[in-house]
Amino acid sequence: MAETVRVGVYGASGYTGSELLRILLRHPNVSISALTADRKAGQQMKDVFPQFTGVDLPVLTTITEVDPHKLDVVFCALPHGTTQHVVADLMMQRPELKIVDLSADFRLENPEEYARWYGHAHEALDQQKEAVYGLTELYREKIKGTRLLANPGCHSGTSIIPMVPLLKAGIVDADNIVIDSKTGMSGAGRGASEGMLFSEVAEGTHAYGVGKHRHTSELDQEFSKAAGRPVFASFTPHLLPMIRGIYATIYLRTLGGAKPEDLHRVLADAYAGETFIQILPFGQVPQSRHVKGSNNCQLGVIADRMDGRAIVISTTDNLMKGASGQAVQNFNLMCGFDEATALAGPALFP
Ligand SMILES: NC(=O)C1=CN([C@@H]2O[C@H](COP(=O)(O)OP(=O)(O)OC[C@H]3O[C@@H](n4cnc5c(N)ncnc54)[C@H](OP(=O)(O)O)[C@@H]3O)[C@@H](O)[C@H]2O)C=CC1
Numbered sequence: 001m002a003e004t005v006r007v008g009v010y011g012a013s014g015y016t017g018s019e020l021l022r023i024l025l026r027h028p029n030v031s032i033s034a035l036t037a038d039r040k041a042g043q044q045m046k047d048v049f050p051q052f053t054g055v056d057l058p059v060l061t062t063i064t065e066v067d068p069h070k071l072d073v074v075f076c077a078l079p080h081g082t083t084q085h086v087v088a089d090l091m092m093q094r095p096e097l098k099i100v101d102l103s104a105d106f107r108l109e110n111p112e113e114y115a116r117w118y119g120h121a122h123e124a125l126d127q128q129k130e131a132v133y134g135l136t137e138l139y140r141e142k143i144k145g146t147r148l149l150a151n152p153g154c155h156s157g158t159s160i161i162p163m164v165p166l167l168k169a170g171i172v173d174a175d176n177i178v179i180d181s182k183t184g185m186s187g188a189g190r191g192a193s194e195g196m197l198f199s200e201v202a203e204g205t206h207a208y209g210v211g212k213h214r215h216t217s218e219l220d221q222e223f224s225k226a227a228g229r230p231v232f233a234s235f236t237p238h239l240l241p242m243i244r245g246i247y248a249t250i251y252l253r254t255l256g257g258a259k260p261e262d263l264h265r266v267l268a269d270a271y272a273g274e275t276f277i278q279i280l281p282f283g284q285v286p287q288s289r290h291v292k293g294s295n296n297c298q299l300g301v302i303a304d305r306m307d308g309r310a311i312v313i314s315t316t317d318n319l320m321k322g323a324s325g326q327a328v329q330n331f332n333l334m335c336g337f338d339e340a341t342a343l344a345g346p347a348l349f350p
């Protein structure tokens, strides 16, 4: 691909869209050529997000005002449901375009599963068939060749990273996986809602989507592929009064006399040489604040009190490895750039 890639960010007035922009402004091969919004169309980015004051950017427009022939790549940071129509139109209008989609619309390979979890039939089935699930460390080669990339969900990606190597190694009991996943509030996006008011979220915590959160479907898909048979983990997300971060505590039973140290070894081997997956020394407990603002996923393996049990903890920043950072990592591969371009570096801490 050309040295400079013309990029459109659809949904730039949202949280993942603005995070994409923050990253892409550091990218030496990107020219920001279009930014879209819905209610905020017509406004300047600096008026929607003052952190972009002093940065020369295109005005926010509606999607229909953008000429896709003037773009090489589109990042779609739009709501589920809306996205599949936008993507289908784009791919018909301009087949050469590469699309990185941050929504859930193209993540599930089986359209029946999509209909079951999302409550309506998929309406872009042809495009769905060619989408590649974008967990970079697992699907690097497929990602390089795709023109439609389905970026994983933030809860799902954070648990898939540790669980896939463990399931492939056959070292944990696939029928006894319990995932307690916590998230910060930015995961819900910028649209105002009663449940996201400070007075409804501060000084407390609660589970949500209990027994039915739609990220369970992504876990089913990827865990089953790794294990080579159907796997149905227990997964419960919780909302914490923090802005960024996913923190998944995963309770496991080991198989064949494996010790927690063996799980640590499997993960260290699987992710040796990876820039963004960091395995902490055995027994060390990760903290979400140590990945905040970075594209890193930190993993910890801790012994439980009883033989045959282990606890794995995985943490990411939902807007980075959980969304926009992961999206740019995939974009880099799709365009032939170094995978870590504009992404490498430690967290913002303290
Ligand atoms: N937040 C997160 O941590 C993560 C989010 N995602 C996914 O990424 C996508 C974007 O999420 P997020 O940035 O949080 O969402 P936001 O609600 O913050 O932003 C949504 C964006 O889409 C635009 N938009 C809304 N409705 C329409 C429409 N009908 N037509 C065109 N544009 C529209 C909004 O424009 P306007 O503001 O002008 O109304 C805004 O730019 C979602 O699919 C989400 O599920 C994935 C992983 C993590």
Ligand SMILES: CC(=O)N[C@@H](CCC(=O)OP(=O)(O)O)C(=O)O
Pocket (backbone or CB within 6 Å): 102, 103, 104, 152, 153, 154, 155, 183, 184, 185, 186, 187, 188, 237, 239
């Ligand atoms: C706090 C909060 O509401 N978080 C969102 C997760 C957002 C995300 O990762 O992804 P997708 O919406 O793209 O699947 C949720 O649980 O639905």
